Amino acid sequence: MGAMVLGGFGLGASAREVTAKIAHARLWRNESGAWFLDADLNMERFPPMWEDLLQRGIELPLRLELMLYRERWYWSDQLVYGKFWRITIRYRPVTQDWLLSVGESTHAFYDRESLMQALRKIRAWPVAGDIFNPLTDVRAELKLAVDLSRSPQTVRATALGNDDYVWVVEPYRWYPWRER
Template structure:
């Protein structure tokens, strides 16, 4: 008596394909992203400042790397331009701020640093929340932005892959797990004079 094994193998293949698809969806769900939630240009004591908020999610590979002591560098960029129909847009103001996120194994805390200034956090989520909240960052001196004229502003927070250790930079070229999708938020605004 002979028995056919084709239906058994067919079911196993279907289960394997379904499992592979499930894993792919899980990996894509764990891919990192930095989504802008909102931003504004506001007057400050020296001229103009920017407030911005981002939702920062790191992929599983980056979470693991920072937990093992690999520092991650982030770059916040803001640009303010005047649109011109007859030529390229005129750059009026801009600023770039570099952040460094690291894990301190002795204190078991995450450290978010800007230059020589830093703040410690007990959890990675708290550090990423602080990274995503930019408040009153001075971007332009008084008199730099023309009053009453429509201007274009754009902000972006991104992972700086060029600051990763060299072996990880090479791995990041071929592996999407090291990438973080970062979007630019652009909007129009009209600077208003400060009430006297």
Template sequence: MKSTRTERRWPVLLAVLLWVWVIWTACLPAPAAAQSRPGATITQMRLEQADDGVYLGAAVQFELPSLVEEVLDKGIAIYFVAEAELFQERWYWTDRKVAQVQRHMRLAYQPLTRRWRLNVSPLPITGAVGMGISLNQNFDTLSDALDAIKRIGRLRLGDVAEIGDEPLHQVTFRFRLDTSQLPRPFQIGVVGLADWNISAERTARLALEKQR
């Protein structure tokens, strides 16, 4: 009798274990490929010394999500910010920030000319303040405009005397899609949307190279 009861319990026990396994696997995080989100990668950083100062160059790689492209096609401008900080390392205390610089970029589609306009400014491009001191570039395609945004060149960090003559310099570079400069209704609508989370940060100890 005991063996018969035991045999009857086995199918029930297996069924319970199967359900536990199903629930457990459903709660597991999705594979890395399924969790991929729009983002950016900093592929290059270079510190150069020129006659008029020290400059940082960087390269960023990212893909523009289709949702962001749709916003651009409607005539709404989007904004990117590149920021660099240079620190002096101190063994006896926290590192001292020696220099900080920002670059603001505004990308917009011009329906009348069917071209893409990129404004570049050291200040946030809001109204006439940033637009008045911005560098304007026009491109035939969105791809060409994005290539210009991804190549961050000649971010001036300061004079050589201000930077110092250490063999290596600690530099932090950040890049992001800045939703705070979008029109107010869009700022509310994009909160929490992964498509608008394009950002990257990298810290490296760089040697100061002579500009060729």
């Protein structure tokens, strides 16, 4: 990733051409009963349009969603619990450092590869206290997407009808409490 030259990305390429997926995710509980999320993301780069915007100093707002569904509750699946994290990635061209913000916490990185490594390994992100009982019929779904609602107005206006700005990673679905 660090060796890639940004000029090699064609801005005409679609955001869907960028391969990124959630490789693995799990929910776990600590001694006090609180629930946490671990996940592994397979991504090497961001969509070309967002790479260009990042190099210009415009932040990339992401949203990571965890949803727990009870399957086939009457006619459809019932949403049991939902949690989302706001992730913001910024590049500061003057100092040439990268910032990764998750909620109120911000971490600085001095190269792109360090930022990508931190983003690929989600470890012990808080999900909930001891509020739900792990039922075997619950399906978990984890999804990562660009959150255009948090983008600057000029980016949102340009993104209308332009698929290059839309980037949704295919959801990862699993049954966290079923025996394998």
